[in-house]
Amino acid sequence: MSTLLPMGVETERAPLRTWMIPVVSVMLGSLVTIVPVIFPGGLLPPFGLMVLLSWRLLRPESLKIWSPVLLGMFDDLLSGQPLGSAMLLWTVCFFVIELIEIRLVFRDFWQDWLIAAGGIGFVLLAGRALASPMEAHVDTILALQILVSILVYPLIARLVGRLDRVRLST
Amino acid sequence: MAPPKNRRPGFSRRAQYGLFLGYVIAAAGALVGAILLVLSAIDPTGFAALRMSAAEATAPVSTAAASLTRGVVSIPHAIGDHFGTVDENRRLRKQIEANRELLMRARTLAYDNRRLKALLRLRERSSDTIAVARIVSSSGSSTRRFGLLNAGRDQGVREGQPVRGPDGLIGRILEAGPDVARVLFVTDPDSVVPVRRTRDGLPAIATGRGDGLIEVKPVSIGDPLPKPGDVLMSSGTGGIYPPDIPVARVLRVGRDAAIARPLAQPGTLDVALVQRAFFPLPPPLPPSQNAPAPGVAPPTPEAAP
Numbered sequence: 001m002s003t004l005l006p007m008g009v010e011t012e013r014a015p016l017r018t019w020m021i022p023v024v025s026v027m028l029g030s031l032v033t034i035v036p037v038i039f040p041g042g043l044l045p046p047f048g049l050m051v052l053l054s055w056r057l058l059r060p061e062s063l064k065i066w067s068p069v070l071l072g073m074f075d076d077l078l079s080g081q082p083l084g085s086a087m088l089l090w091t092v093c094f095f096v097i098e099l100i101e102i103r104l105v106f107r108d109f110w111q112d113w114l115i116a117a118g119g120i121g122f123v124l125l126a127g128r129a130l131a132s133p134m135e136a137h138v139d140t141i142l143a144l145q146i147l148v149s150i151l152v153y154p155l156i157a158r159l160v161g162r163l164d165r166v167r168l169s170t
Numbered sequence: 171m172a173p174p175k176n177r178r179p180g181f182s183r184r185a186q187y188g189l190f191l192g193y194v195i196a197a198a199g200a201l202v203g204a205i206l207l208v209l210s211a212i213d214p215t216g217f218a219a220l221r222m223s224a225a226e227a228t229a230p231v232s233t234a235a236a237s238l239t240r241g242v243v244s245i246p247h248a249i250g251d252h253f254g255t256v257d258e259n260r261r262l263r264k265q266i267e268a269n270r271e272l273l274m275r276a277r278t279l280a281y282d283n284r285r286l287k288a289l290l291r292l293r294e295r296s297s298d299t300i301a302v303a304r305i306v307s308s309s310g311s312s313t314r315r316f317g318l319l320n321a322g323r324d325q326g327v328r329e330g331q332p333v334r335g336p337d338g339l340i341g342r343i344l345e346a347g348p349d350v351a352r353v354l355f356v357t358d359p360d361s362v363v364p365v366r367r368t369r370d371g372l373p374a375i376a377t378g379r380g381d382g383l384i385e386v387k388p389v390s391i392g393d394p395l396p397k398p399g400d401v402l403m404s405s406g407t408g409g410i411y412p413p414d415i416p417v418a419r420v421l422r423v424g425r426d427a428a429i430a431r432p433l434a435q436p437g438t439l440d441v442a443l444v445q446r447a448f449f450p451l452p453p454p455l456p457p458s459q460n461a462p463a464p465g466v467a468p469p470t471p472e473a474a475p
Contacts, residue, residue, distance in 0.1 A: 034228040034307045034318075036236030044310030065192045069199025077224035080309025080316045082210035083217045087203030091196055130207060132313040136359030138380035142313060 021167040022055045022062045023071065025160065030075040043141060045149035046124065047156070048075045049090060053119050054153075054160035056097055057112040062167070068094050085130045086123070093119045109157070116157075117150040124149070215329070215345050222347025225318055229350045232306035233320055301325040301444040305340070305353065313380055315358035317341070319442060322349040326444075330410060333442050338416035338433030339363065339404055340442055353442070356417065356432055357382050364407035365417050367400050376402060376417055376430065384418045386428040395428045396420045402430060409449035 030048030052071060055062050072086035079086065100115060107115075124146050132138055209216055303321035321327050323346050333340045333353050341355040354361050361378040365386065373389045374396060386396055396402065400420045406413030418430035 031228070033310050034232045035310075036232045036239055036306050037308075037310070046311045066196040066199055069196060069203065072203065074224075077221050078228065080312040080314045082207055082214070083220070084203040084206030084208075084210060088200050088207060089203075091200040091203065094196065095200075128313045130211075132359045132380055136313065136378075136380040137383070137385075138313045138359070141381045145311075 018062070018167055021163050022059075023067065025163055026052045026055070026071050027074055030071070030078055033078050033080075043145050043148060045145065045152050046079075046120065049086070049120060049123055050116070050149060050153055050156045051160060052090060053093065053116045054157045056094060057115060058157065058160055059164060060101065062164075065094055065098070066091075081127055081131050085127050089123045089126050093123060109154075112157070113153060116153050120149045120153070121146050218345035218347075221352070222322075222345055222350060225350045225352065226347050229306055229318055229320055232318065233304065236304065236306050298446050299443050300331065300446055301327050303442060303444070305442050315355040315378065315380060316344065317353040317355055319343070319351045319353050319444070320349075321444065322347045322351045324348055327351045331447050332411045332415070332445050334415050334445065335434040335442050337435070338418070339411065340434045342410055343444065356384060363411055363417055364405045365402040366405040367396055368403050369400065372396065373405060373407070374402065383421070384430045384432055386418070386420065386430050387426070395423050398422055401433075406448055410447050412445060412448040
């Protein structure tokens, strides 16, 4: 719990925990939508996506490149979006982050936040285009939802940082 | 932050293929997602079985948590109630006086109505309640407006049945699983409810906007728009929603549509009544026996049933 490993140091550690904690935390994020509060307009941030992006940006090796396919499918089953939307959009996010990572090698949290903001905005906007007809009046609420999600992201990143300590502690 | 570890796994062919395979799987997965999206666009309730089994698992959790939050939320409410009682009392007394006269008039009207209907022998379909259950969660992070109802096929709930709350119409059943069902709220952009104004029966169409409000358009172009404060009831046209369920109250009037707020506030609703569809869709017709089979002469009218 107390000893932390520097990045890139490979030691034999419990292999289950290293991937279970990221996966389960993303699934728990998707499960936030089952809280028994009925939202008249959708303002709930997409917690599953935010946890996923946090893991990806903090620890690129913690999740496989294909993991958003399965995690996105789990999210689609719960979120009310048409099946396949998170599967597609989350995976696209991973590919784009991969591309950014080639260019932008030295990053700090501000860049991570910017990338995550772009990812959240992209997924929510594209999800809206896929789920609701164009004439639906959801754009104001959608803008608010994106803003709230971007502002909440640092908290999620902190939480993921904590979980990462548990994940990598020997 | 230090650059992340270079993830090219050295010169091992096997590891390189593994990494490449990961990309291939991810791209294939994204493609499958896109195909599923197209399928969902063609048939929106196509993956109902999958979704309902997920909901089946989450509904008990939501239900348990709901009873907890209801308990906690009711505490400040109860304190507020205690201090507001005196004012409330005075206000209600005044309201009773005002309502008495209205009640007398309404009684006369109801009597008249009953008499006249009997005179006309109007065939009224009763819309019985099929199930009473709680709405336990909603699609909070999506732009669609769905709710999860804690009753399903085993309780007699079927697709297309209307759902109402104590205050007004909530929506209709979209997908029914064994013990849970998904409700399309009237505020969803895909929801359309035929309504009429309570005052004079002016017909209109109420469409959800997706942001918790409803857009009301008159049925024919020449008709006036409803005024702010008008209450709209379901009209029974279309056969899903039974008539005379309160739907919405008009907030403001725009250029070609009025904006209304649903009377059943999805934020506060707890108990929902599932009712029989007003005029349910007829069962699918059996395959026609009159269809001419290839090579066979069409049957004579006597032979056809």
